[in-house]
Amino acid sequence: MLQGHGDDGYLYKQELAADFSTNVWYGGAPDGLKEHLFQQWEKVQRYPEVLAESLREKIAGFYGFSTENILVTNGSTESIYLVAQAFQQSRSTITIPAFAEYEDACRIFQHQLSFLSWAELENETLPDTDLLFICNPNNPTGAVFTALELAITNNPEILFIVDEAFIEFTFSVTSVIDLVSKYDNLIVLRSMTKAYAIPGLRLGYIAAGTSLIERLSSYKMPWSVNTLAIAAGHYIFDHYEKLQFPAAQVLADKTDFVNALADSPLTVYPSHTHFFLARTNRYTAAALKQFLLKEFNILIRDAGNFRGLTESHLRIATLNKSKNQLLINALAEWKHI
Structure with a gap:
């Protein structure tokens, strides 16, 4: 779309x-970020890091992960399309209503699509599917699904794609990002554009088990995250507590x-x-x-x-x-x- x-x-x-x-x-963007990015201007004369490696390492360290658990992306949209491409032609279910890019990406890569209402999700009526896309909190409704770990545990055959683009905007549910080292059927998509008001820079990341990140990385184009976006990510994680x-x-x-x-x-x-x-x-x-x-x-x-x-x-x-x-x-x- x-x-x-x-x-x-x-x-x-x-x-x-x-x-x-x-x-x-x-x-608006965090205090000091604009000035920091202006200071990085000369760096745009060279290619950025191929996989935003330095930011990948910093994010991994922030969560206590291995770098192999993180992949930095050009916003959550690139993350969504990477998942769809890496698991092309899968049977995929999207919890609706939902961000249109899940469906658009899956159709491009020839997934067999089905749809699950939020009410069915809450009633634990999960379909026979390969992938399940859940935006938690949900966009556009602001609903939250609190039984996510139970669903992941009880359905090991389903790969859960959990989009947490709005996780900073609620106190009703907590992130499941810490669970990626526990479950091999979980991929968490995170955005850095919403809470830090930098959607024009396009910055996000994926957290998952090492084999899943390796699979996603094999489809990732080089240099998708630009130099200024990488610099913004460093600034945010370097000043994380005071920028919330x-x-x-x-x-x-x-x-x-x-x-x-x-x-x-x-x-x-x-x-x-x-x-x-x-x-x-x-x-x-x-x-x-x-x-x-x-x-x-x-x-x-x-x-x-x-x-x-x-x-x-x-x-x-x-x-x-x-x-x-x-x-x-x-x-x-x-x-x-």
Whole structure:
């Protein structure tokens, strides 16, 4: 899917007053990162490390892993396509609703696809499949699956692909990355673009057992992670503790935001993250998106293209209180058109 993601503000000419379509941390990149990257500029005159080896070693050391347990990638999207390629023509199941790239990548590499609803996952109704893709916390719903280790243990024949792109945005579930040395049927995908607000740099990593990383590495193109992205990764892990965004405050703001939407023409669904799914009770999400853009320069995520959702669904990410209020006020107008 080359179009139809969130954060598509570049497609519109006007300056946005607020962008609720992206679920990247709204506070911007970590302090000092921009200055650090400017200091690295001359390094772009040479090729980057073939496999981002120095960052791979640093990430592995952070978790107490061997370097053979980590593979640095050009964002989680490269990770997804690598998995699909390395296990091409597998029987794969995607837990829905879900990020479209799981399905797109699997179709490119001729997987036999099936789909599992989140309710079926929670009821432990797992299919007969080779690979199972789970985004935890889920995008776009913000739901969490807390029985993941039990599922991994009870289904050794299934390779679990767990996308933790939004793990920093919840306190309701913890990462399973420490389990990759315990289970050989687990691959964890991690993003560094969401919590550190650097999606334009494209940076992520895969954690898995050594044989799985070796298999994925055999399909990886060289130099996919650029020099500045590698430098950003080093900076973040070198200053890890002081660069964490205020997750507790953001989630508290989300609660206030959702409460304030109670009188709006939206039905808001429960979420464990700073973003949440909603349904417009008037017209369609596409119509609401155009109304908000035209009248208020506000952008939301039309979620109608997520498998399992409808043309009425939209995703909203929490911003600061003043911008949240802009949407609350605009929805009051939508209520009366």
